Amino acid sequence: MLVAPQIKGIDKSSVHNICSGQVIVTLATAVKELVENSIDAGAKAIHVTFREHGAKAIEVSDDGKGISEADFCGLTLKHHTSKINKFEDISDVSTFGFRGEALSSLCALGHLSVLTSTGGLGTNLCYEKDGSIAKSTPHARPKGTTVVIENLFQSLPVRHREFLKNLKKEFHKAIDALQAYAMVSVNIRIHCINIVNKRKQVIFSTQGKSTLKDNIIDVLGCPLFKNLTFVDYTDSIFHVYGYISKPLPKHGRGSADKQYFYINGRPCDHEKLSKTVNSIFRQHEKFQYPVCVLVIDIAKNNIDVNVTPDKRKLFIDNENKLIEGLTKYLEEVFQKFAGVFVEQSSA
Ligand code: ADP
Ligand code: MG
Secondary structure: OOOOOOOOOOOHHHHHHHHHHHHOOOHHHHHHHHHHHHHHOOOOEEEEEEEHHHOOEEEEEEOOOOOOHHHOOHHHOOOOOOOOOOHHHHHHOOOOOOOOOHHHHHHHHOEEEEEEEOOOOEEEEEEOOOOOEEEEEEEOOOOEEEEEEEOOOOOOHHHHHHHHHOHHHHHHHHHHHHHHHHHHOOOOEEEEEEEEOOEEEEEEEOOOOOOHHHHHHHHHOHHHHHOEEEEEEEOOOEEEEEEEEOOOOOOOEOOOOOEEEEEOOEEEOOHHHHHHHHHHHHHHOOOOEOOEEEEEEEOHHHEEOOOOOOOOOOEEOOHHHHHHHHHHHHHHHHHOOOOOOHHHHOO
16 A cells, blocks of 8 residues: 655745754854854944843944845845855855855844945845845945844744843853954954943943954953963964963963954864863963963865854864974963063063
């Protein structure tokens, strides 16, 4: 007897809902995606506004190139992007985004609206959950784009409840993610506020200066910066530079909560790198973790960024060479501080 097939395709809108929750997992991922889009659009000033810590809305406004009318429909469609055409392009991509998943996912997870202008009169666009345009109205705006996402995760009841329950924690993680971008984004001003009960609070602000050092001072503060030392290591494949705590009493921290790693400008999580840095530091200061902001530049064809939806995990060719070289270099740097008095080094 012929049995009806049990294996069937899931309908398009269910697939959209299933996948969107994997692309945008937390408040931090949502904000990161919007800020990455602003940087990719060539913005020099980015304003991030959280309403009620992000529970009500997140708003990212930029002075980038704006979105032209011809792209209003494609903007929020799954796997629609202006950044690549085919798979091979990923190996040479210099933008943060390339999968065309963020805005379409945000449509499914909350209420998305976009106000954009390429120079002339702007347009205000409201999108439906499936990414189609619900409403389009002319609206004055200088060149650039504002993306607003309201009621994030409302379409995923369990996630939404968890999000609201852990709101302050989620908010702090989102700020930390934003600060990682703010430090590495030279010549871009990032201003971040939170509005609670109509009262504005500035969370942090960078001045768009041209050095990593100035951005670190803007974000982490001068007292913390004074405890860092410059590092600069190069071999035939890698260039690593940035700042790390001097291995002296009270120069590090009790936890590894202020460590930022970047690969080709992309904030990332690299367990081996952080373990390496921590273990060398702890040979000098047993009970502390260093603060560090380390930028690693590698030829594009030596990394694979297409590993996780948030692109924070990367595969690196010759990773062991990097770890070995950096270990030797940091040991030499830290050795110079052996026997230095705290008073002298922090003067
Ligand atoms: P991706 O960044 O991977 O291309 P997104 O869903 O994040 O995918 O964005 C889709 C497209 O929308 C981008 O490729 C870009 O062309 C456009 N876009 C998104 N945000 C902005 C922005 N702030 N300014 C200009 N264009 C934008
Ligand atoms: Mg993007």
